[in-house]
Amino acid sequence: MSATHALRSRLRALALTAGLIAAGAAAAQTGSGYFRYGDARLSLAHAIAVIEEPSDQADERRTLVFLSAQPLDAAAVAAAFDAMDAVREQAPAGGYVRLCIAADGSECGLFYSPEGFNSGGYGDLALQRNEAARIAGRWQLAEGDFLGTPYDFDLRFDTPIAPAPGSALPAGGGAPGAAYNAWLEALAKGDVAALRRMGGEDARGRFPEDDAGTVKESLKSLRDGEPLQARIARGRQHGDQAVLWVEGVDRDDIRRRGRVLMRRTAAGWQHAESDLSSVDE
Structure with a gap:
């Protein structure tokens, strides 16, 4: 390769690098x-x-x-x-x-x-x-x-x-969706043992085995904001975390709509947090 050709190659490389830098700057915040x-x-x-x-x-x-x-x-x-x-x-x-x-x-x-x-x-x-x-x-x-x-x-x-990371879940929310509806069923029945298993890290605090009063208050508090059963419009999973977009009617016939966070542990998918609002119909 001649010296002139080598110089031209280096100039093209420099121009390409400058273009990439400029494009990155244009995309920067x-x-x-x-x-x-x-x-x-x-x-x-x-x-x-x-x-x-x-x-x-x-x-x-x-x-x-x-x-x-x-x-x-x-x-x-x-x-x-x-x-x-x-x-x-x-x-x-x-x-x-x-x-x-x-x-x-x-x-x-x-x-x-x-x-x-x-x-x-x-x-x-x-x-x-x-x-x-x-x-x-x-x-x-x-x-x-x-x-x-x-x-x-x-x-x-x-x-x-x-962009939010992750990939779309199948219809019904897949395994996280099934786990959420199972948690809702246990909540409606007052199945405290199941809620302890499926309620995430804070379930032991919400449902202590030696404090019936706290268990009763926790059941009431959770039931007031959650639907009896949820229609899962869609979901997105990122690693061991999944977000579900849900809608359903609670025990007071109030329609609730919003998001639910599920986390996967060694025990399976567990309910971590709900962010639901009432819907005017």
């Missing part, structure tokens, strides 16, 4: 701006986004954008049953701001930590991109007041939406 609440001011430099699906209804799907001073692990947040809990576990210095973007592109509120401040319906949100894989925009408010505390913000974001 960016966030900027600030949030001020009283004397506290959080300067923002990073953004991530994930999808939240509180039910199987398409119009309830929303995008959560998190802005912070330090980078957040978007994959960990996307994999979590509760995105807010996953962000809090990462404990970003100075706090974070969570923006909620509804399925129709409107805002569904923001949350500012560490002050624990919720707001909605204030300021101007303008989206430049609102796609399945990426969201970009700006939300700003020049002057606001909450019970005498002034606040203002200018929030800018341009970030890919981290």
Whole structure:
């Protein structure tokens, strides 16, 4: 190979590398701006986004954008049953701001930590991109007041939406779905021994063998929020964790709809957590 040909090859390689770097930068997440609440001011430099699906209804799907001073692990947040809990576990210095973007592109509120401040319906949100894989925009408010505390913000974001990991479960939710309905059946019957086996790590605390009063209160508390039997619209499994989107009627004839978290242990699939809401019919 001649020196000229070798030089040209190296130049092509450098150009390709530069192109890949540029493409990676274009796909990278960016966030900027600030949030001020009283004397506290959080300067923002990073953004991530994930999808939240509180039910199987398409119009309830929303995008959560998190802005912070330090980078957040978007994959960990996307994999979590509760995105807010996953962000809090990462404990970003100075706090974070969570923006909620509804399925129709409107805002569904923001949350500012560490002050624990919720707001909605204030300021101007303008989206430049609102796609399945990426969201970009700006939300700003020049002057606001909450019970005498002034606040203002200018929030800018341009970030890919981290996909939830895992694969779809078969119709009916597969083994996790069958385990959830078996747990509901045991709950309806008051089969405490079965609930201890199928209720996950906290079942021993909910149903202690030496405290009938606690067992009674636990049964009442769980029955109040769970359907008697669930129709499982779909499910997704990631390793030893599965999320089910369910709907059913509880013992008070109230329709419940939402998500259920199941975990696989040596004893099989166990109920870990439910996030269900009542449905107006």
